[in-house]
Amino acid sequence: MAEKEPCKQHELRVVVLGAKRSGKTSLIDRILGSGDHSPRTLQTRQGEVGGRAVVMVDTVGWWRNFMLVDTAEFIKQKLQLSVSMCPPGPHAFLLTVMTDIPFNEDNRRAIEEHLSLFGENIWQHTIVVFIRGGTLEGKTVEEHIKSEGEALKWLVEKCGNRYCVFEIRNSENDQASKLLGQIDTMIRVNDRRHFQADGSTLREVEDKTKTVTEKAADRRMNRKEEMQRQGKVLPKSEITILMLGWVTSRKTTAKNIILNRKEGCCTERTKSAEMHIGETEGVKLSVVDTPGWWKYFPAQATPACVKEQLQKSLPLASQTPHAILLAVPADTTFLEEQRKITEDSMMMFGEQVWRHTMVLFTCGDLLADTSIEEHIESEGAPLKWLVEKCGNRYHVFDGINRGDGSQVRELLEKIKKMEALNESFAMYQAKEDSTPENETLGKVLHELWEENNVMIAKEIEMSCKKSLTLPPNCSNNNENPVVGTCDLSEEYKLAFKREIARQETVAKERFWRMYLSDDDSKTCEHDLQAEEKIEGIRYNWTREWCRQLAIRTEGPDRYFQHTGDIETSWSCQHHGVKMGALETPVKKRKMSV
Template identity: 35%
Template sequence: MSAKGNTKKLEDIRLTLIGRKWSGKSIAGNTILGCEAFHVDDETIKNTTGHGEVAGRWRVTAVETPGWWKPFDPRETMELTKMKIIQSVSQGPHAILLVIDMDTVLEEKSTNAIESHLGLLGGDVWDHTIVLLNYGVWRKTFTTVTDYMDKRGNSLRKIIKKCGGRYHLLNNTDRTSDTQVRELLIKVEKMVTSNGGKFFELDAALAQSVESKMKAVRENAKRREDSAIIERNALSEMYQGEDHRLAEIRLMLVGWTLSGKTSVADTILGVPTAEKTKTIRSTERRGQVGRWAVRVVDTPGWWRFASLNETPEMVKQELVKGVSMSPPGHHAVVVVVCACIAFTEAHLRAIREHISYLGPDVWRHTLVLLNWCDAIGKTSVEEFIEGEGKALQWLLGKCENRYHSLNRDDGPSQVTGLLEKIEWMVAGNSVLRLHRPEMEEWEDGGTVIDSVPVEAQLLELVEKMCRQREAEFWESIRRVVVIPEKAGSIADPPYFSNEVPPSFEEDTDYESSSDCYSMMSHSLQEAETQEGII
């Protein structure tokens, strides 16, 4: 069918607005619909639908999608974001509007990001795409789109060419006339006509794959959340009313550069966020948070994907220094992870190498803190973890499923939750209990060898036996070794370094004990030998 004279008339038009973060998708959608259907001041973190009527002729449905960071390719975009972008076109839009902000420079790297993200939707996506050029002050600098492309390079020209030369200018500062919107919808009708009257159809296999993944994410997230609750309840039962609370909590923040460690420290201590500066030295800060006296050590970060060998010696020295800054030792090492970008195998390798640098026992005292969870909105942190895949899940497994989330909106309650989890982690490390088998090391191919599953009933039985044995041999343990009042106690966890803690004599038979559990295990063996058990 010819596009001239026989343009297919549409009464209902479905549009999907796609683009990077802060490209103006929300305000463009409001301009098209003629109403405030989308929140302009908030970051779009889920597919949002708006409706409107234009010129008394078209009923328009517009879907705004979450965006990607400007220079990022899909490997660096969160998995849930990519799945939402794919799901946004599942209803078959007549047009995909690729929103580009004309008031900013479109660089070659950003062009590659656009191409690769639209490529997620399938090969024929460009046949159904119109470039929507958002602008506000653009006209003060350039007279035409050609003038813009001539002066700012060929990146935009390349994108427009992939769309068959289709583009439209949209002035979001002037809504006095609907002429520019009517012209856009006429272009949509012409494009549909040139496509044989067809709208965009997502590949059925791709749609089914995404739906299956989303279902698995929800189910696994529920299991992860339930597992954390079961673990907490088991500890509560083990203590049986005994007080596990701490008067003081000492923690160390570690993570890559720009992960937000300093802002996390501000949030924990309840102080206004300071001016953004790079942390180059390990520093300790103190404050009273609810019922706790809190000491926070902020450390320099490593580059996001840097191996331990690539990290400057000064940074490694500051990490080691940070371990000793809050004597007699930290209750927790908190690994700060950004929840606003993808967590990849490269992130995992960097974290694993730098945390392990602090000693083999450090993982038992480590908790993962997912920062900037505003980026995932109402999506649960468990769904984020399951959606990101094996790398992040491996890290959580290494930390025995200890994690917490922070955002800018939840207030002091989220800090209270973090400190309570640290209390329970310390309690768990200070009693004799059965530990799950260690996970296998992450392989170069990016696969994880799962640990052997432990049947729930068997685990419960063995833990019960352990508690009975602990009670039976308690007096024997006391006869074999006298544990100093503070060493290995809940209130004063040991050092992570290889140095002998100051509470032990130089000629002690113990090397650096990682915690109360290691001391008790050693003593239990001696007690059992003395009693003729072994």
């Protein structure tokens, strides 16, 4: 048990936790002043508030609807190590929750599971901080908690009913003073004892981190030496690339980076194999984008329409593409189930496909100061198997900071070297055995995915408008977006829920970044004080989303007409809003899976 600290006004040590984009960094900025926002998974900030020394630890966030099992191992380790960044331990944890985004059971469970990394006693040291209280629109925070339902009520009660509202657009210092006063009250209730992590668990994480760092350095050095041994290759005038990977693995984003195109705004999955042409520094690039297989379901459950398009992709890529890029997001786990699904899905192209394949890690910007080699080593045997199966060939794409195009040039250089070793090899498509049961499962999953896509679209729309003045008939639907899974077994229901969590995350991120330049992305990721920029983005979000709805439904009444000065007020008028038309009835099915 931690020792009591002296009664004098001691140094205050605080760890700030929360989901991605929940305002953690902005909260620290308002309390301590704006600091260094270079990408880091952990950062200690120090300052004075009212003559008192305050230490705050900014932490990496998790995706707000991800189960703990789907959060990358390096993120879990960084979260656990945060308590050692302010020795001998933090007095308080501040848990940030946005008020302008619906809070549902998935979000509650994500918080509960991620905070379990610290042990059960973390809750008696935690205060919920509601960020952007200005969007409560005249409601008290108590009314907001009640309106959000049981999930948020559970969270507040789990934290001993300790909560406050912090408006990051308000520069008044009394907010910080009130929050620190609330922390002091909690410290007195805890008999002035700071939080103390389990010593054996913390040492285990520290030892694991040290081992990962050493192995990552060896892997990086070995890869560098291997690239040097391969030497230079002759220039090529044309390169053909085939993109593969599970659904929502950011294949399409990677394709846009390669071809130097802006990100699209459609939330729907890629449905057909299509070739896209571009040019980089005099080299003609042909990139074939393809539909993805499931991340959590066996390869045999891949929908027939997806398999058909994957088989069509080879002729589009002239049977022998110069490279197959296997997209794997770097912001999530790669477990044995993903290894097996990936291996089985690649079998349709024959065993020799691996000689042409390179792992392309997407979402590299979310690694922050963690190297890709550290991510590979921390994930363990499954991901290491995949990289080694591809001849230790891998590359990382930063989805936000495209820079001067050097990441694409480096990729093309790696492709040339790989292709030089395989120029006489031609791939073939292996015949796949399938059963009626798997075909039925694939069909059901495909239909469920399409239905849930509409539900996610609705949730995105409502999130955009929650800060607006809504018409009387537009109430917030805070239900989980997963629908129609009654025909699935419990195991498959959970797997599908994880699929949808990823789909929802990718869809919302795509809209978030749609109107951002590289510099804006950095600002909005790490400094939410730029509220004018954020509000402008939300306004464009809503306009573009309504345009997409109009296109999809072929009805002009899908548009919202906005009036008023967006920079000074979110009180906008809406006309012709028909929320009921967004609903897609769930088809009844008689089969059971």
